Amino acid sequence: MIFKFIPREFNFFDLFEKQVNFAVEAATYFKEVTQKGVVDEAAIKKIEDIEHQSDEATHAIFEQLNKTFITPFDREDIHALAGQLDDIVDMFNTIASRLNVYKITRIDKNLIEFAAVIVESVRAVAATVKGMRNIKNSKLIAQYCVEIHRLENVGDAMRDKVLAELFETEKNPITVIKWKEIYEDAETVLDICEDVALVVDSIVVKQA
Amino acid sequence: MIFKFIPREFNFFDLFEKQVNFAVEAATYFKEVTQKGVVDEAAIKKIEDIEHQSDEATHAIFEQLNKTFITPFDREDIHALAGQLDDIVDMFNTIASRLNVYKITRIDKNLIEFAAVIVESVRAVAATVKGMRNIKNSKLIAQYCVEIHRLENVGDAMRDKVLAELFETEKNPITVIKWKEIYEDAETVLDICEDVALVVDSIVVKQA
Amino acid sequence: MIFKFIPREFNFFDLFEKQVNFAVEAATYFKEVTQKGVVDEAAIKKIEDIEHQSDEATHAIFEQLNKTFITPFDREDIHALAGQLDDIVDMFNTIASRLNVYKITRIDKNLIEFAAVIVESVRAVAATVKGMRNIKNSKLIAQYCVEIHRLENVGDAMRDKVLAELFETEKNPITVIKWKEIYEDAETVLDICEDVALVVDSIVVKQA
Numbered sequence: 001m002i003f004k005f006i007p008r009e010f011n012f013f014d015l016f017e018k019q020v021n022f023a024v025e026a027a028t029y030f031k032e033v034t035q036k037g038v039v040d041e042a043a044i045k046k047i048e049d050i051e052h053q054s055d056e057a058t059h060a061i062f063e064q065l066n067k068t069f070i071t072p073f074d075r076e077d078i079h080a081l082a083g084q085l086d087d088i089v090d091m092f093n094t095i096a097s098r099l100n101v102y103k104i105t106r107i108d109k110n111l112i113e114f115a116a117v118i119v120e121s122v123r124a125v126a127a128t129v130k131g132m133r134n135i136k137n138s139k140l141i142a143q144y145c146v147e148i149h150r151l152e153n154v155g156d157a158m159r160d161k162v163l164a165e166l167f168e169t170e171k172n173p174i175t176v177i178k179w180k181e182i183y184e185d186a187e188t189v190l191d192i193c194e195d196v197a198l199v200v201d202s203i204v205v206k207q208a
Numbered sequence: 209m210i211f212k213f214i215p216r217e218f219n220f221f222d223l224f225e226k227q228v229n230f231a232v233e234a235a236t237y238f239k240e241v242t243q244k245g246v247v248d249e250a251a252i253k254k255i256e257d258i259e260h261q262s263d264e265a266t267h268a269i270f271e272q273l274n275k276t277f278i279t280p281f282d283r284e285d286i287h288a289l290a291g292q293l294d295d296i297v298d299m300f301n302t303i304a305s306r307l308n309v310y311k312i313t314r315i316d317k318n319l320i321e322f323a324a325v326i327v328e329s330v331r332a333v334a335a336t337v338k339g340m341r342n343i344k345n346s347k348l349i350a351q352y353c354v355e356i357h358r359l360e361n362v363g364d365a366m367r368d369k370v371l372a373e374l375f376e377t378e379k380n381p382i383t384v385i386k387w388k389e390i391y392e393d394a395e396t397v398l399d400i401c402e403d404v405a406l407v408v409d410s411i412v413v414k415q416a
Numbered sequence: 417m418i419f420k421f422i423p424r425e426f427n428f429f430d431l432f433e434k435q436v437n438f439a440v441e442a443a444t445y446f447k448e449v450t451q452k453g454v455v456d457e458a459a460i461k462k463i464e465d466i467e468h469q470s471d472e473a474t475h476a477i478f479e480q481l482n483k484t485f486i487t488p489f490d491r492e493d494i495h496a497l498a499g500q501l502d503d504i505v506d507m508f509n510t511i512a513s514r515l516n517v518y519k520i521t522r523i524d525k526n527l528i529e530f531a532a533v534i535v536e537s538v539r540a541v542a543a544t545v546k547g548m549r550n551i552k553n554s555k556l557i558a559q560y561c562v563e564i565h566r567l568e569n570v571g572d573a574m575r576d577k578v579l580a581e582l583f584e585t586e587k588n589p590i591t592v593i594k595w596k597e598i599y600e601d602a603e604t605v606l607d608i609c610e611d612v613a614l615v616v617d618s619i620v621v622k623q624a
Contacts, residue, residue: 174381311584
């Protein structure tokens with residue numbers, strides 16, 4: 001019967017952990033796929049599956065949010081955080097589906113590099129989200145947020161470099177269109193990770 | 209004199225109905241235009257007109273929201289809903305204006321198919337918005353939300369299919385750029401419809 | 417000692433003025449650069465510098481917001497306003513960095529025209545933001561908001577005109593991709609200015 005006395009809102013931490021684990025799973029698998037160098041039907045299917053599960057985890061948070069009167073931190077922060085964590089997983093699905101639509105089966109070295117930076121950033125995101133359970137982690141969280149910000153800058157520079165290369169060396173405009181979009185999508189994952197860091201940072205500051 | 213006793217906030221339902229009717233009008237007219245197969249100055253002008261009227265309806269909701277202390281549901285939900293309904297109408301204007309800028313006068317069969325799915329989704333959106341007047345409609349609203357979600361998936365699959373076709377068969381890169389954007393815009397209308405469904409769903413859950 | 421009695425929240429006006437001054441600085445410098453017709457490393461560096469300073473000013477507002485219990489106007493309005501003012505400065509950085517990545521060193525007359533309209537709009541934005549200090553300025557603010565809206569329409573028409581020209585006259589698809597994006601970015605600055613005007617307008621209405 002003890003459960004009755006545990007405030008419902010603590011549940012949010014479990015829900016966020018579940019959700020962020022899907023982001024880590026998607027990022028890790030995406031890195032694996034790029035390193036194998038081949039995107040096939042099975043890979044696309046698996047990323048889609050993770051995305052569906054992440055959708056459900058996100059929906060569970062929104063539902064809980066709508067039903068809960070007292071929340072562990074600001075409602076709009078919970079809403080933003082859940083939405084952004086889901087956006088991370090969505091982006092892997094977007095990239096996989098674009099590779100499929102564009103009939104790109106061979107991954108290039110640039111996307112492999114992006115995938116490696118992305119997995120680092122998503123792991124840091126998971127660390128900040130999991131750290132929120134305890135306000136004593138605030139310094140550690142701050143360090144992870146700095147790291148996520150650094151990786152976003154790395155991603156910006158990578159994108160600019162690979163786009164400059166693409167526009168200078170690739171003579172087929174259709175190929176330029178395809179890869180330009182994929183590199184930009186890859187960088188967008190890092191942007192969303194930074195958005196998460198900003199929300200987590202703001203949550204921690206408010207609790208301090 | 210009885211009007212004095214009717215709470216001001218009930219007005220919101222009228223305002224939302226007015227606004228969503230412009231979305232239905234735009235979607236229906238867009239479908240008509242695509243089926244005729246020709247986008248001329250008159251068609252573009254008419255879509256622009258609907259967009260201006262929708263803008264005014266949206267502005268009226270924002271104004272009322274700023275002046276009203278007690279609202280029938282959460283302020284941020286009202287704000288999001290009004291913004292998204294206006295975004296739907298804006299997208300028809302964006303598509304029409306793009307067809308004009310790109311000097312595309314002949315509509316292709318893919319856009320005709322998109323327009324048919326879009327009008328279905330926008331009608332379902334209107335049904336959910338109108339249903340919000342009465343909490344007893346919550347089951348019906350839930351059904352429409354499921355339908356809007358289904359149509360968004362249909363749209364995703366259509367977009368992937370037509371883009372794959374476009375990149376495989378069209379040899380003129382300029383033509384690829386043009387149609388790629390138009391198909392993506394068409395799919396975006398269905399995305400926004402789904403955003404509306406999520407907000408309406410969240411409003412209904414909170415009232416339950 | 418008198419400072420102790422000045423409510424902390426008044427600080428927000430100073431912070432917003434500081435922030436919006438970076439937007440004016442970036443817009444003015446961008447116009448200057450386009451008129452000289454050459455974007456070099458030094459120009460890109462300077463725009464980046466302004467962007468970093470704007471980031472810091474934005475961060476200071478978010479931090480203050482998280483620490484302050486009573487704010488001069490709605491928290492979400494403060495958050496939206498600070499975010500959008502920073503987005504304006506970000507866009508100049510985006511455009512400069514794109515010109516760099518695409519190895520475009522010669523500015524065309526269209527971008528010069530855009531830069532002239534943008535600087536007008538950003539100055540009007542600064543006037544509305546600075547006007548917020550005193551509710552007596554509400555009529556003046558309303559006039560500036562109308563002007564910002566007018567300039568956004570001017571920008572829409574310009575973008576459509578220059579894109580139509582680009583697609584009709586430019587035969588190199590890679591060049592089309594590059595300039596299409598730059599013109600669209602330029603128009604986006606005017607869109608964000610309009611978003612600011614909407615938030616400021618809503619703040620003023622709520623205080624009236």
